[in-house]
Amino acid sequence: MGRTPCCESRQGLKKGPWTPEEDKLLVDYVQANAPGNWRMLPKLAGLNRCGKSCRLRWTNYLRPDIKRGPFTPEEHKSILQLHAIVGNKWSMIAAQLPGRTDNEIKNYWNTNLKKQLRASAGAGCLAARHTAQWETARLEAEARLSMLSTSAATTSVTASSSSSTAAAGGEHGADAPSDVFLRLWNSEVGDTFRRKSAGRAAREGSAPREGAQLPAAAPLPPPGDDSSAASNVTTAVTTEEYQVFLEMAAEEL
DNA sequence: AAGAACTGCAACCGCCGGCGT
DNA sequence: CACGCCGGCGGTTGCAGTTCT
Numbered sequence: 001m002g003r004t005p006c007c008e009s010r011q012g013l014k015k016g017p018w019t020p021e022e023d024k025l026l027v028d029y030v031q032a033n034a035p036g037n038w039r040m041l042p043k044l045a046g047l048n049r050c051g052k053s054c055r056l057r058w059t060n061y062l063r064p065d066i067k068r069g070p071f072t073p074e075e076h077k078s079i080l081q082l083h084a085i086v087g088n089k090w091s092m093i094a095a096q097l098p099g100r101t102d103n104e105i106k107n108y109w110n111t112n113l114k115k116q117l118r119a120s121a122g123a124g125c126l127a128a129r130h131t132a133q134w135e136t137a138r139l140e141a142e143a144r145l146s147m148l149s150t151s152a153a154t155t156s157v158t159a160s161s162s163s164s165t166a167a168a169g170g171e172h173g174a175d176a177p178s179d180v181f182l183r184l185w186n187s188e189v190g191d192t193f194r195r196k197s198a199g200r201a202a203r204e205g206s207a208p209r210e211g212a213q214l215p216a217a218a219p220l221p222p223p224g225d226d227s228s229a230a231s232n233v234t235t236a237v238t239t240e241e242y243q244v245f246l247e248m249a250a251e252e253l
Numbered sequence: 254a255a256g257a258a259c260t261g262c263a264a265c266c267g268c269c270g271g272c273g274t
Numbered sequence: 275c276a277c278g279c280c281g282g283c284g285g286t287t288g289c290a291g292t293t294c295t
Binding site (some may be wrong): 052061 | 261264265
């Protein structure tokens with residue numbers, strides 16, 4: 001007994017691609033009035049669309065902070081690593097890549113995955129084995145993540161780190177992106193990273209990072225911009241360290 | 254040049270969880 | 275506590291543009 005579709009109440013709503021005029025109406029309205037109620041928005045903005053459609057159009061396409069264009073190698077790498085950690089949690093992955101939307105990442109992944117599958121079919125057993133290994137690792141990651149989420153309830157968490165991700169969007173109670181990384185950070189993966197990190201720092205002669213803090217609730221430093229919360233939180237872990245943490249987490253999981 | 258096949262992406266759909274009543 | 279509303283998420287589809295034959 002699922003909910004009735006949001007558009008059921010208003011027949012004759014327009015579907016399909018958005019016109020520039022509709023985009024303008026939506027942008028003008030959202031910029032003038034913060035989108036409080038998406039359900040009412042179409043009526044108020046003079047759009048013959050379903051509220052859901054408006055929200056999607058805004059979040060995936062019209063938002064001013066959206067970064068368009070091809071994914072950089074760094075982003076590609078982050079997506080691979082994050083996917084190995086959290087699986088198909090596109091919103092979580094998107095939260096770590098400022099300016100990218102979950103839809104975009106999902107599309108990117110799906111097309112990449114298709115390529116990989118095609119490649120494995122064409123290139124024989126080696127690539128196929130890699131694909132299978134990757135899929136196994138992903139499933140294990142998801143299973144592990146779910147275990148982490150159940151045990152996280154007993155884990156103490158610093159207030160500064162847990163309050164910092166709302167701006168990244170997609171926060172969802174216990175499943176907020178920050179929590180995923182908090183869980184990882186507070187898990188044995190985080191422990192291992194901190195130990196290795198401290199050891200490396202000692203070897204390199206710098207002060208050991210005793211009790212290194214969470215990577216500012218984790219978003220990668222946005223290039224140039226800072227709409228994310230990262231800037232107003234103590235960033236105790238550098239980009240490089242964060243990258244190392246991601247790599248390690250992916251390997252560990 | 255034309256049709257077929259493929260690709261990438263915007264948009265839709267159905268479900269879920271949080272929240273207010 | 276149950277219910278309904280709403281926002282958000284992930285999976286899927288449809289179609290325009292591109293490449294191949």
